[in-house]
Amino acid sequence: MNEPTIEDYFHEDRVFPPPASLQAGAVVSDESVYDVAAADPEAFWADAARTTLSWSTDFHTTLEWDLPFAKWFIGGELNVAYNCVDRHVEAGNGDRVAFHWEGEPGDTRTITYTDLLDDVSRFANALRHLGVGRGDRVAIYMPMIPELPVAMLACARIGAVHTVIFGGFSPDSIVDRVNDSEVSCVVTADGGFRRGAPAALKPAVDAALPSCPSVKSVLVVRRTGETVEMTAGRDHWWHELREQVDAECPPEPMGSEDLLFLLYTSGTTAKPKGIMHTTGGYLTQAALTHAWVFDLRPETDVYWCAADAGWITGHSYIVYGPLANGATQVMYEGTPDTPDKDRLWRIVERYGVTQLYTAPTAIRMFMKWGDEFPARCDLSSLRILGSVGEPINPEAWMWYRTHIGGDRCPIMDTWWQTETGAHMITPLPAITALKPGSATRPFPGITAEVVDDHGDPVTEGGGYLTLTGPWPSMLRGIWGDPERYRETYWSTYPGRYFAGDGAKVDADGYLWLLGRVDDVMNVSGHRVSTTEVESALVDHPAVAEAAVVGATDPVTGQAIVGYVILRAGVDGSAELVEEVRQHVATKIGPTARPKAVMVVPDLPKTRSGKIMRRLLRDVAEGRDLGDTTTLADATVVEEIRRRAAADADAPGGGAN
Numbered sequence: 134m135n136e137p138t139i140e141d142y143f144h145e146d147r148v149f150p151p152p153a154s155l156q157a158g159a160v161v162s163d164e165s166v167y168d169v170a171a172a173d174p175e176a177f178w179a180d181a182a183r184t185t186l187s188w189s190t191d192f193h194t195t196l197e198w199d200l201p202f203a204k205w206f207i208g209g210e211l212n213v214a215y216n217c218v219d220r221h222v223e224a225g226n227g228d229r230v231a232f233h234w235e236g237e238p239g240d241t242r243t244i245t246y247t248d249l250l251d252d253v254s255r256f257a258n259a260l261r262h263l264g265v266g267r268g269d270r271v272a273i274y275m276p277m278i279p280e281l282p283v284a285m286l287a288c289a290r291i292g293a294v295h296t297v298i299f300g301g302f303s304p305d306s307i308v309d310r311v312n313d314s315e316v317s318c319v320v321t322a323d324g325g326f327r328r329g330a331p332a333a334l335k336p337a338v339d340a341a342l343p344s345c346p347s348v349k350s351v352l353v354v355r356r357t358g359e360t361v362e363m364t365a366g367r368d369h370w371w372h373e374l375r376e377q378v379d380a381e382c383p384p385e386p387m388g389s390e391d392l393l394f395l396l397y398t399s400g401t402t403a404k405p406k407g408i409m410h411t412t413g414g415y416l417t418q419a420a421l422t423h424a425w426v427f428d429l430r431p432e433t434d435v436y437w438c439a440a441d442a443g444w445i446t447g448h449s450y451i452v453y454g455p456l457a458n459g460a461t462q463v464m465y466e467g468t469p470d471t472p473d474k475d476r477l478w479r480i481v482e483r484y485g486v487t488q489l490y491t492a493p494t495a496i497r498m499f500m501k502w503g504d505e506f507p508a509r510c511d512l513s514s515l516r517i518l519g520s521v522g523e524p525i526n527p528e529a530w531m532w533y534r535t536h537i538g539g540d541r542c543p544i545m546d547t548w549w550q551t552e553t554g555a556h557m558i559t560p561l562p563a564i565t566a567l568k569p570g571s572a573t574r575p576f577p578g579i580t581a582e583v584v585d586d587h588g589d590p591v592t593e594g595g596g597y598l599t600l601t602g603p604w605p606s607m608l609r610g611i612w613g614d615p616e617r618y619r620e621t622y623w624s625t626y627p628g629r630y631f632a633g634d635g636a637k638v639d640a641d642g643y644l645w646l647l648g649r650v651d652d653v654m655n656v657s658g659h660r661v662s663t664t665e666v667e668s669a670l671v672d673h674p675a676v677a678e679a680a681v682v683g684a685t686d687p688v689t690g691q692a693i694v695g696y697v698i699l700r701a702g703v704d705g706s707a708e709l710v711e712e713v714r715q716h717v718a719t720k721i722g723p724t725a726r727p728k729a730v731m732v733v734p735d736l737p738k739t740r741s742g743k744i745m746r747r748l749l750r751d752v753a754e755g756r757d758l759g760d761t762t763t764l765a766d767a768t769v770v771e772e773i774r775r776r777a778a779a780d781a782d783a784p785g786g787g788a789n
């Protein structure tokens with residue numbers, strides 16, 4: 134009964150107080166916001182909803198909570214596209230740039246809020262022309278071009294529900310998602326530019342649609358100019374319809390709890406879940422967190438979230454949050470190393486980017502590439518940095534701070550999920566003292582607790598991260614499967630939302646995310662988090678990125694096997710590997726010392742950049758690979774397997 138919860142090994146003592154330079158004029162400059170919100174969270178969110186958004190009808194009830202089903206801002210009506218576009222134009226800010234867009238080949242477009250209003254209205258009319266109405270589902274399968282947010286906002290304008298399918302997904306993934314939500318219209322493009330060449334998208338839609346009986350029409354945006362097949366009666370060019378439709382499209386007033394979008398999470402093995410997000414609560418929390426966490430000053434800032442709009446990060450922090458706040462943004466189509474590994478830093482310099490929001494996987498890749506690429510560019514416009522998607526290892530955090538943030542910019546390590554819709558655990562830039570690798574504390578109005586195996590709160594040490602109350606942008610369910618919703622998120626610890634992540638609380642009450650609990654290793658009865666061992670590996674100056682797994686071991690139950698990517702120019706000798714193993718023992722203790730460490734050129738990742746430890750476990754245990762459909766690059770695991778086999782044949786080789 135008394136199994137230990139996740140153990141706490143990694144100690145990080147560095148603390149960075151909020152920079153004084155940010156305090157003057159900060160959106161939030163006073164700790165008291167936490168107390169105000171804690172004293173009456175419903176009043177806090179009601180106030181946020183009214184001050185952040187424009188409602189066509191005010192709500193009469195802030196919250197109805199019938200665990201696990203929440204309704205927020207009941208009786209209220211609003212239109213999301215109106216909030217993200219029209220009201221900024223009405224307020225006299227039509228000339229403000231909404232997007233500085235840059236294509237991978239170097240072509241650029243500047244889109245003001247007035248331009249955006251015109252595009253969104255016409256796009257909405259084009260959808261209507263194709264028979265799309267309130268409540269209908271529209272799938273969007275697009276490259277990172279301005280028409281992607283335009284299509285999302287056009288759906289919101291007429292009350293249609295979008296489901297964005299990441300442009301890297303295969304026809305099979307399109308079929309699953311389109312059929313699950315019975316999509317009637319698909320928006321796509323001929324293709325986009327990736328790695329210096331056009332990458333086609335429309336053919337994947339053509340391959341999928343014969344298996345998708347609900348789809349009646351396809352709206353195609355021309356981007357690359359490559360030849361595509363157009364099926365008569367079904368497929369329509371956006372640039373042709375654009376000229377035929379009206380320039381005006383009154384926004385449809387929507388109920389606060391009307392569905393805004395579905396976004397499918399692939400999970401690890403099971404059928405993708407259509408996560409449901411509704412209108413008023415979602416937009417309130419996306420907009421408020423965006424303004425507070427990035428200290429947004431819309432008149433002067435140039436904000437850049439470098440995620441793809443196909444993920445929740447892009448939904449909440451490229452489209453809905455920033456546009457609701459009237460932000461000026463950068464949007465980039467392509468890969469970060471085209472034509473060279475300094476592409477992102479050139480963009481920061483060119484547009485004077487003030488906030489940059491990216492993922493640990495990208496940061497570790499920049500570390501691997503080397504310091505010289507950011508050093509070539511003037512990054513002095515940056516004020517605030519953000520991180521999302523995985524735990525950020527303290528050394529990656531320090532690298533980000535030093536080489537991108539000029540030792541000046543605070544890093545907002547934001548923990549949240551597709552399901553939570555918006556930031557949940559995060560610092561605030563002008564008031565939170567930062568510790569490298571800690572997401573710090575819940576956002577005002579959010580309540581989180583770390584619990585042990587019995588569901589009892591842990592005041593210091595490791596355990597499971599739970600959320601203890603409803604929040605406005607929470608998922609409202611899984612499309613078509615309310616039971617699965619209850620079962621997946623609300624049944625492990627009664628009355629609590631369990632997110633599937635391990636976390637620890639330190640003596641100051643700071644939260645440290647420890648990775649997915651499915652990945653926790655059990656070494657001689659000690660439950661060791663992958664995150665802590667990986668952070669200890671990345672702490673070694675030769676290592677840029679690391680993944681560890683627990684492989685079955687006759688003696689210790691599981692043994693830790695580490696896979697590391699070295700920094701550019703470092704040679705992976707047997708001595709270095711031994712030194713790296715020892716480094717872990719010194720840094721966090723002998724229990725956590727990996728039994729073997731293997732140098733690899735790359736790690737298996739999902740298309741959104743998360744390490745797939747499950748596949749590494751298969752390799753470490755010599756099994757056939759499990760489901761690899763969510764893998765971004767299938768050749769990576771084969772290469773690791775080949776090296777593992779070579780090491781096994783060469784006694785004293787890399788994996789000792």
Ligand code: WTA
Nearest residue numbers: 521522523524546547548549550551634646
């Ligand atoms: C992980 C992305 C540690 C976590 C917004 C979560 C993080 C999953 C962090 C959700 C963070 C996200 N620190 N882990 N700052 N942010 N995660 O749905 O495991 O793509 O449960 O949403 O990513 O991933 P999703």
